[in-house]
Structure formats: structure tokens, C-alpha cells
Amino acid sequence: MFTCQLCQQETCYIYKYCDTCQNVKRIMNCYGAKEVLAILNRVCLRNTQQQDYKINKELKETFKKSLDKTKENDVDKTDASYETPITRNKKKTNSI
Secondary structure (H helix, E strand, C coil): CCECCCCCCCECCCCCCCHHHHHHHHHHHHHCHHHHHHHHHHHCCCCHHHHHHHHHHHHHHHHHHHHHHHHHHHCCCCCCCCCCCCCCCCCCCCCC
């Protein structure tokens, strides 16, 4: 009785829709219900091929991050051959 008619989760005492659903309703009034539904289907819903692609992409990024971390840990900074990189604040001076 006092719940939002669209999301059916928020409590509403004065209007039919909660604040969030009122914004959605305004967007639907501007662009039309069919256009908004097409956008939601295209952006929010994924078929199995798109889901597999997204999963593989996330796994690759996670693997790449873990690989980069292991490479950073492999560099031994106490080794005599390790040279500290030159930054903007520290300039290498040549002694003549």
C-alpha cells in the first residue's frame, strides 16, 4: 500500500514512486519506454558469450596484476648490479 509501485522496496507516503524511481520515470518520459528498455537490455543484460568474454577479461587482468607483483618482488634491491632509477628530483651528475 505504501511501497513504491516500480521497485516495490522503498516506502512512499506522498507519491506513487520513490525518489530513485521518479528519476527513472522522468528519463522514460524523455526518451520513451521502448528506448529505455532497449538501452537496459543492451547494457545490463548479457548473453552467455558476453558473460564468458567478461569472465576471461577479468581473469586476464587479475593474472596480469599478480604477475606484475611477482616481478616487482623478484628484483633484489640489495644486489650490487641494481641501480636506483633516476627521477625528476634526483639528477645524475657526471664527475669529470
